[in-house]
Amino acid sequence: MTSAKPNLKEILSQALAGRWAVPHFNISDMAMLKGLIEAAAETRAPIMIGTSEGESDFLGRRAAMALVKAIRKELGLSIFINADHCHSMATAKAAIDAGYDSVHIDLSKLPLEENIAATKEVVGYALAKSPMISVEGEVGYLVTDSSQVYKQAITVPKESLAKVEEAVRFVEETAVDRLAPAVGTLHGIAANVPNIDIERVHAISKALRKTILVLHGGSGALDEQIKKAIAAGIANVHFSTDIRLAYTAALRQSLAEHPDETTPYKLLAPVVLAVKTKAMEKIKLLGAAGRV
Numbered sequence: 557m558t559s560a561k562p563n564l565k566e567i568l569s570q571a572l573a574g575r576w577a578v579p580h581f582n583i584s585d586m587a588m589l590k591g592l593i594e595a596a597a598e599t600r601a602p603i604m605i606g607t608s609e610g611e612s613d614f615l616g617r618r619a620a621m622a623l624v625k626a627i628r629k630e631l632g633l634s635i636f637i638n639a640d641h642c643h644s645m646a647t648a649k650a651a652i653d654a655g656y657d658s659v660h661i662d663l664s665k666l667p668l669e670e671n672i673a674a675t676k677e678v679v680g681y682a683l684a685k686s687p688m689i690s691v692e693g694e695v696g697y698l699v700t701d702s703s704q705v706y707k708q709a710i711t712v713p714k715e716s717l718a719k720v721e722e723a724v725r726f727v728e729e730t731a732v733d734r735l736a737p738a739v740g741t742l743h744g745i746a747a748n749v750p751n752i753d754i755e756r757v758h759a760i761s762k763a764l765r766k767t768i769l770v771l772h773g774g775s776g777a778l779d780e781q782i783k784k785a786i787a788a789g790i791a792n793v794h795f796s797t798d799i800r801l802a803y804t805a806a807l808r809q810s811l812a813e814h815p816d817e818t819t820p821y822k823l824l825a826p827v828v829l830a831v832k833t834k835a836m837e838k839i840k841l842l843g844a845a846g847r848v
């Protein structure tokens with residue numbers, strides 16, 4: 557008799573209970589996905605694949621979903637797809653309609669009331685489609701928008717951080733499965749190292765208990781701080797810029813070393829390896845290796 561593999565919600569709960577975290581990596585193309593799959597297979601780790609609005613438009617939501625689900629089935633991997641940072645109801649609903657395992661509705665820059673009302677609508681829409689879909693909402697906001705390498709130091713203003721009472725109200729009223737509270741990280745990499753407010757993570761985790769807390773902006777954060785954030789209650793960590801940097805550096809080198817090569821999969825072999833190596837580092841950092 558074979559037992560069913562745990563679904564995404566179950567894996568996230570296991571991570572929270574065991575004080576480790578499920579890694580989330582964004583993808584732009586098949587080479588990136590291939591590197592991530594190889595990393596997940598080699599480390600026996602569950603992973604979430606994210607597509608932002610731009611990445612979703614580039615790849616096609618149904619195509620991205622079909623790829624991830626086919627890989628999950630064929631290779632028996634615990635790999636799931638999340639629509640990352642949907643800034644509108646329309647893109648969140650498009651991902652749910654396409655069959656995504658998870659959706660992140662990010663209206664964190666709106667007033668709390670409006671964020672709650674729209675997030676609640678997404679939770680209802682997802683539930684009507686399938687109770688298996690995990691929905692993430694966001695409170696407080698990250699001051700940098702995209703995966704960039706900034707030349708200047710960036711200060712995170714205190715007012716951008718999630719307040720414990722707002723996080724509690726948000727979760728109670730929306731019934732999201734996952735909450736991304738802004739706790740000091742940045743999207744992209746700044747000239748300075750961001751400071752994760754571990755006390756804040758701890759206080760939010762204590763108040764919310766079973767809600768899965770998500771840390772965005774994993775690139776550029778110190779490993780030791782990420783570990784402390786997980787010990788304080790984070791169960792899902794997002795990485796994008798570090799993977800993009802590994803990808804683009806390897807691609808530039810490959811093109812420079814083989815100026816006459818015209819076969820893309822040959823040029824992309826070192827790119828896949830660079831993505832795999834970086835992803836394995838992050839998987840191990842989060843304690844996700846050997847969990848499936």
Ligand code: G3H
Pocket residue numbers: 582606640641702703704742743744745771772773774775776794795796797798
């Ligand atoms: O949602 C994606 C992430 O939060 C990525 O952040 O580019 O700083 O790793 P990062």
Ligand code: ZN
Pocket residue numbers: 641743772773794
């Ligand atoms: Zn993010």
